[in-house]
Amino acid sequence: MLQVLETIAATRAAIGQCRSQGTIGFVPTMGALHAGHASLIQHARRECSGAVVVSIFVNPLQFDRPDDLERYPRSLDVDVDLCRRHGVDIVFAPTVNEMYPRPMEMGVDVGRLADHLCGRYRPGHFKGVATVVLKLLGVVQADMAYFGEKDAQQLAVVRRLVTDFNVPVRIVGVPTVREPDGLALSSRNLRLSAEERTLAPRLYAALQRAAASIEEGAANATEIARDAATLIPADERLRLEYLELVDPEDFQPVTRITGPVVAAGALWVGNTRLIDNVRCTPPGRSA
Numbered sequence: 303m304l305q306v307l308e309t310i311a312a313t314r315a316a317i318g319q320c321r322s323q324g325t326i327g328f329v330p331t332m333g334a335l336h337a338g339h340a341s342l343i344q345h346a347r348r349e350c351s352g353a354v355v356v357s358i359f360v361n362p363l364q365f366d367r368p369d370d371l372e373r374y375p376r377s378l379d380v381d382v383d384l385c386r387r388h389g390v391d392i393v394f395a396p397t398v399n400e401m402y403p404r405p406m407e408m409g410v411d412v413g414r415l416a417d418h419l420c421g422r423y424r425p426g427h428f429k430g431v432a433t434v435v436l437k438l439l440g441v442v443q444a445d446m447a448y449f450g451e452k453d454a455q456q457l458a459v460v461r462r463l464v465t466d467f468n469v470p471v472r473i474v475g476v477p478t479v480r481e482p483d484g485l486a487l488s489s490r491n492l493r494l495s496a497e498e499r500t501l502a503p504r505l506y507a508a509l510q511r512a513a514a515s516i517e518e519g520a521a522n523a524t525e526i527a528r529d530a531a532t533l534i535p536a537d538e539r540l541r542l543e544y545l546e547l548v549d550p551e552d553f554q555p556v557t558r559i560t561g562p563v564v565a566a567g568a569l570w571v572g573n574t575r576l577i578d579n580v581r582c583t584p585p586g587r588s589a
């Protein structure tokens with residue numbers, strides 16, 4: 303029976319009851335669940351012998367723009383149905399007041415991992431992410447926690463977070479789930495108009511072009527990124543915020559490709575900001 307719980311105390315108590323039954327899997331989300339989230343839940347369900355816990359919390363700390371926070375889609379009842387269908391045992395859906403009864407005095411200083419890509423364009427974002435993930439891991443105390451590769455920089459931040467703070471949890475990265483035309487599933491896709499939706503897959507097309515160039519042996523990162531960006535049509539509704547090639551571990555920009563890199567991009571489609579990334583491997587190097 304799925305339990306939907308709002309408080310930290312009730313969630314800890316419910317998880318405590320399950321702990322002896324096997325390993326606990328945890329999937330943190332902001333709700334408006336889709337097949338990408340479902341894939342994380344399925345991985346957790348398959349790999350964990352005990353309870354699977356999903357958190358649904360739109361974390362104000364990680365939003366750099368108030369309008370984005372306000373317009374973020376929320377659909378708790380539908381989300382709970384999806385969780386039930388996928389065999390989730392506990393949904394932790396706290397209020398903002400439950401998570402932040404008073405303003406945080408402390409926060410996680412993310413360091414160099416947040417210097418580029420989304421970290422550069424969304425000041426404070428990864429500090430907010432790392433801080434809430436640390437809090438949520440403290441509530442759930444899972445054995446395994448599942449994060450999407452779609453948010454590759456976030457995944458790198460979380461991996462480093464648990465290493466640096468000795469959090470006893472295994473972080474598992476799950477491949478990006480895409481629409482048939484390549485668009486990465488995202489809760490923010492719900493905001494796209496029909497016309498914007500037809501333009502949105504251009505980001506993935508551009509990132510794939512970068513990956514293809516690298517597989518063919520191109521090595522100059524600036525040229526590869528410039529060429530890939532030509533796949534974003536000149537359209538007043540589109541604005542490419544960044545398209546960069548970075549090191550998969552430390553997320554620092556790469557100038558010459560000598561090993562695997564991540565091609566990452568952020569594209570504004572109307573008022574909606576979409577992100578995506580593709581792992582690229584030069585010839586003769588295994589992925």
Ligand code: AMP
Nearest residue numbers: 331332333338449450452453478479487
């Ligand atoms: P969010 O609710 O957007 O914060 O996402 C919650 C988790 O789901 C994060 O670990 C995301 O990386 C992951 N996720 C979001 N979209 C996808 C997707 N299309 N494929 C796989 N994982 C995803």
